[in-house]
Amino acid sequence: xxxSGSSRVFNCNDRARKLLEDKAAEPYFFRMPKxxxxxxxxxxxxxxxxxxxxxPIVQTKLYLPYxxxxxxxxxxxxxxxxxxxxxxxxxxxxxxxxxPAEPDLQHDLKILGILDRLPSLDGFLMRDALELDGIxxxxxxxxVSGAERAAIYEFIRRKFxxxxxxxxxxxxxxxxxxxxxxxxxxxxxxxxxxDPLIRAFRFPADExxxxxxxxxxxxxxxxxxxxxxxxxxxxxxxxxxxxxxxNFVSKPDQDYLNQMRRTxxxxxxxxxxxxxxxxxxxxxxxxxxLRMPEGVVKFLDFLRRAREIYWRMGDSLSKINHAIHCWESxxxxxxxxxxxxxxxxxxxxxxxxxLSGSDKMATAVVWQ
Numbered sequence: 449x450x451x452s453g454s455s456r457v458f459n460c461n462d463r464a465r466k467l468l469e470d471k472a473a474e475p476y477f478f479r480m481p482k483x484x485x486x487x488x489x490x491x492x493x494x495x496x497x498x499x500x501x502x503x504p505i506v507q508t509k510l511y512l513p514y515x516x517x518x519x520x521x522x523x524x525x526x527x528x529x530x531x532x533x534x535x536x537x538x539x540x541x542x543x544x545x546x547x548p549a550e551p552d553l554q555h556d557l558k559i560l561g562i563l564d565r566l567p568s569l570d571g572f573l574m575r576d577a578l579e580l581d582g583i584x585x586x587x588x589x590x591x592v593s594g595a596e597r598a599a600i601y602e603f604i605r606r607k608f609x610x611x612x613x614x615x616x617x618x619x620x621x622x623x624x625x626x627x628x629x630x631x632x633x634x635x636x637x638x639x640x641x642x643d644p645l646i647r648a649f650r651f652p653a654d655e656x657x658x659x660x661x662x663x664x665x666x667x668x669x670x671x672x673x674x675x676x677x678x679x680x681x682x683x684x685x686x687x688x689x690x691x692x693x694x695n696f697v698s699k700p701d702q703d704y705l706n707q708m709r710r711t712x713x714x715x716x717x718x719x720x721x722x723x724x725x726x727x728x729x730x731x732x733x734x735x736x737x738l739r740m741p742e743g744v745v746k747f748l749d750f751l752r753r754a755r756e757i758y759w760r761m762g763d764s765l766s767k768i769n770h771a772i773h774c775w776e777s778x779x780x781x782x783x784x785x786x787x788x789x790x791x792x793x794x795x796x797x798x799x800x801x802x803l804s805g806s807d808k809m810a811t812a813v814v815w816q
Contacts, residue, residue, distance in 0.1 A: 456770035456802075458488040458569040461516055463589050474586045478559060479552040482541040485516040488560075489525075490568055490766060492804075506763050508564040512540045528564045559583060567762025568769075572600055573668060580635055604667040608633055610738055615648035636661035649748050655755075662754035666730060669761045673727050676769070680720060683772050686785055687713050691796065693789035694782075701789060708796040715803035716771065722764040726757055771802045 460477055464484035467475035478484055493507040510533070513523035526536050562577050563569065571590030575597075578585060612629045632641045636657045639646070646656045691709045693702075733750050736743030750757075778795045779785035787795060 454770040454773040455568040455570040455766040456490050458563070458574070460589070461485050461487055461513065461519055467586060467588055472586060472588070477585045477589050478556040480556050483556050485513055485541065487511040487513070487519060488563060488569060492763070504567070505759050506567050508560070510560070512536065514540070528560055567665070567759045568766035570668070570672070570766075572597060573665070580637070600668060600671055603671045604664055605630055607667045607734070612645065615645050633660045634664060636664070649751065651752065659751055659754045662758035663751055665758040666754060666761060669723070669758070669765050670727050670730060673723050673765060679772055680768060683775055684716065686775070687716065690784065690786055691792065692786070693792050694786040695788050697789045705789065705793060705796070708793065708800065712796050712799045712803065715800060716768070719764040719767050719803055723761055723768070726761050767803050771799050774798050774802060
């Protein structure tokens with residue numbers, strides 16, 4: 449599904465069209481107007497993960513619709529790192545032989561590169577990453593209110609502060625430097641300014657900035673995980689109690705639906721358990737860090753694995769988010785979300801694809 453609402457999909461085309469229709473003062477996300485037809489999709493990078501454990505387990509696909517007025521008429525897709533990217537953009541968007549040296553295209557490719565470095569397309573992460581690179585865009589592209597951003601920021605800052613204070617070696621340093629160091633952790637760009645923390649935490653110098661950036665991401669996903677508990681529970685209860693057809697079906701069809709429902713539940717549980725395990729480990733190690741000296745080593749060992757954990761957490765949580773988004777979109781118009789057999793079959797197939805780690809399945813689902 450290509451509409452807004454999922455952290456697996458960023459439908460720039462849809463949001464740009466709405467802003468232009470509303471005659472917004474700053475309607476553009478990219479500098480090149482035709483680039484607003486793009487839809488970005490995060491999907492599993494299963495093959496790369498098998499070949500190289502250090503590779504991101506999620507990759508960014510660009511979907512380029514033939515008709516920007518109706519993206520469901522079809523289009524072409526290409527991975528962001530595909531060497532043919534410029535060729536395809538030229539062909540479909542008519543960029544008139546634009547080259548990477550062209551300032552506007554360079555700017556827009558930079559935006560795509562920034563988003564490619566995120567495990568998911570959550571509005572908060574997108575806005576924060578672009579802002580840290582000095583790139584501003586209309587807040588409607590991100591669909592995150594100022595109050596929500598403030599709450600997330602405060603949650604993450606509270607996680608940073610005790611470690612920064614513990615690493616400071618004097619009351620004077622604590623008084624004068626804590627806020628500055630927290631901001632430097634948030635930016636994760638100034639290695640020299642963060643050197644006291646890097647040395648105190650014994651992070652590898654060449655990995656330190658990535659660790660700090662990933663730690664921020666883990667805190668964001670932890671916040672999102674706890675905030676989304678009620679929604680996940682509602683979806684789980686629907687799968688258990690109401691994912692049955694509202695009309696009569698033959699026994700073979702019922703058997704097929706039962707099997708589909710069981711498989712969907714298993715995949716949902718697998719993704720939920722993956723995030724739960726990370727969140728519990730993080731909170732337990734963090735609490736022990738604050739309570740007892742021996743907890744310091746284990747927590748810092750956890751942070752040294754932060755980049756891998758950040759990507760795994762984002763992958764699983766965005767799959768859950770996308771599955772719930774599909775469920776809500778398809779079932780909303782039916783009483784008690786009880787669907788006729790044909791709609792239920794289609795929905796369960798979509799949910800299986802979304803929750804699967806298969807790149808082939810993940811590719812298929814977004815066109816539903």
